Amino acid sequence: MKHVFFLDGQEIPFIPGQNVLEAAIAAGKDQQIPYFCFHPALGSLGACRQCAVKMYSHDSKHPPRITMACLLPASDGLQLVTLEDDVHTEHREIIELLMTNHPLDCPVCDEGGQCHLQDMTVQTGHSVRHYSGPKRTYRNQDLGPLVYQEMNRCITCYRCVRFYQDAAQGEDFGVFGSRNRVSFGRLEDGPLESPFSGNLVEVCPTGVFTDKVFRHDYVRVWDLQQGPSVCPHCAVGCNTTPGARLGTLRRIRNRIRPEINGHFLCDRGRYAFPYATANSRPLQPRLQGEPSRQDAVLRQLASRLEEGRSGFLGSPREDLHSNLGLFALADCLHAPFAAVTSSWAEALAQQCLALPQAPSLQEVAAADRIVVIGDLDSIAPMAGFAVRQALRQGARLTVLASSRTELAQKGDYRPLRPSALRDQVARLADDPCLQGGRFPVLLATAETLGPSGLYALRKTLEKLPANARAGAFVNRPNLFGAAYFAADGHTERLQQALRQRKINHLLCLGADPLGEDWGAGTWRTLAPGLDGLTLLDMVDSETARSAEALIPVAAFPERAGLFVNYEGRIQAFSPVYRREAQVLHSAVHGSGFPEAAGGLKHPLGPPPPLFWLGRLAEMLHLHEAWQKRLDFYLHFLCPEQPDPEGPGVLLPDTIRARFEIAALPATRAVTPEQWELDIFRWYGGETLADTADELHSLAPARGLRVHPDVQAVAATLHGPCGDLQLPVIACAEMVQGVIAIDQEGFAELGLYPGDPVEVSWEQSR
């Protein structure tokens, strides 16, 4: 049965349980009901008194009365009116009340043009302020490099606190003051600690919280080029809307995708975009470190490939198309190809793909028993956000980790060394923490758990009820896409070929084998055997600096492609803008007209990897064979091309089943006396995000994180590929006997999370 109520005589359909405002917004009738404090994800509060409607009773006993639409449950046949004078007066007068102290800031306010308050004021027809007295002012707080506060503009709708405290469960932001002196902020100046603080910008209906990064290179929203894109900073694949102008990327906003990110985005997703505008980003081809021309670099590369002694290295950081293009080229040349940089990462990718269908974040938020393994917030913050939503609904959370993370403080925390973690995961099926649950969900950070841990997770899942689900997360957007090519022993074969001098040249795509990628220690020892290394990438990395030839590629919002997220959801993104030189002064560019004059543009944007690979195939007279293979693989992996505006396409189980791996990956045994390594990450850390200055300024110091019991100022770790000397950072949250280091440290040592390590402590200087 279809449920409807009537708003100004028009039928509005609703789902039982919805309130009138929610249904009206869903039906696109929000033009009739202005509102402030209601937010689709934060619910109703009834605080702003703006969404008034007049309700007529079914019988004539009760006179019609004005009530708040956001607090009125929708019911069948309800007769509501907004077009009568008294309702309109109410709307106009409430707006005037809210605007009493609102400053005359619109020209210098970043919210202007996308301001809910502006829209509602115009909509209700309020234009003249009757109160002529002085306006209230506030002193602003410095909330760090990401969010800018201008407290004068506040209309006290409480959306920010409801988001920050209730939805994101952050603790360092709140409401202060009394009566009409209410203020929203931190107790003291300082950066907001929550990994979701950037959402304040979108949640705030006026300009109290604005984007501080966007502020430095500001442009009005009507001048932005926008389009659908997918976040390239972790495996969740949140949907985003990048905004660009004059050939540079200016900001990232959330794009609502109920299955994944809903209305929100984490700070890494929102503030890591300056990698596309960073000064260090390579924009011109480089040959032996010197700027060069496109055709010269391509000729050099083609002559290298013609020798027939090249290896190919893809990357989980690059999209599916580019990896496929590289794979097809390697296939045409019968050259060795690997999608990841180490056998360990290869096993990890395979084990991730072998897991049965992972729950979407929408499903995670509906779970009632959740086990989180590792520091989920720092790998995939939005997955941590979904766990918080489940907690709000009363879910029981158990966290298995080697440090007391923020999420661990919200649930039942079990401190475990990484080696113990694997055993514990194997025993989870009988654990009381999952008993009695209607919908149990296990979420793991893949790197902490390792291939053998993921294997144990899969076996545990088989013992759990059929509706139990598990997901594994990494901070790479396309590990699951790369996992298709990560067949057994590919990386080992590539390294073996290099050791045996069968190849002397490596063509890398978006990888950093000499820098911070997994197994970089091994690659560094193999590097002397390389005559040349060619890299296609969009960031400046260790590998980029030592590469013989560097070929710049388009950033993700500048091109089309496919990412496969942790669920195996294939999502498409489309080009939003073309990278161009910003014409700051017409005299600087002698060639004449800037864009406004309809004149020449200055294309600077490097083409996507597929363009380079296609040109290479052409030069090698392989184009037809290459294109055929590319189309074949693409059709095999992704028979249905997803729509960038749509929810993506889930991988069919038949493809997953091909990657079912029976063997238990080997692990190194650890004795309790030995020190164990775990990975330390923070929510804003990722290869691309590390080049974003504002976000990176919040990064914690580099060091060895250990329990405070260790009386040392520094230590040297000894690994098979090298030593690592770093200061010791005492961290009360750490488990004893565990040292947490960053991925770069692992790369230098040649070790992996969960491995034992030899340590020499330095007691004093």
Next chain:
Amino acid sequence: MSVWRNISELGAGLWTTLRQLGRTSTVSYPEEPLNLPPRWRGRPVLTRDPDGDERCVACQLCSAVCPTRCIELQAGERPDTRRYPLTFRINFSRCIYCGLCEEACPTLAIQLLDEFAFSKEHHADFIYEKEALLIDGTGKHPHYNFYRHSGVALQDKDKGEGINEKTPVNVRSNLP
């Protein structure tokens, strides 16, 4: 009767013509300056506020409203968060002097003053950059200063020092 009326009307017309004998309304421009009406819409300029600082806050309303899209600008930010146009460019080979930018400008920065006849040899020379547009004066509005009315704090103006503003509230007070 109609003959007499026609003759008298001819005479009236002739008299109007004869009355103008000896008078000149032609101005020998450009030798003589023109007396333009105060609302004349000539070339747009960027003006300064009474304190001598530039009025434009780079809100981009002029470029949004411009029907020929001849205005292009990029906002910049000073250390004290005051907004200003980093670049401001008008292409006068497109401008139609409609005055919509002046109407839209909330800070009275862009004003159409009296320059109307200027010619160039190349189209590219019609692109005026900010230094060619910014004048050293307040234009038609000698007293208005937007930042004295807005609520933002600047280097020389703290919160509560603007026009019609209370001193900043003490959020830690619990007095009624």
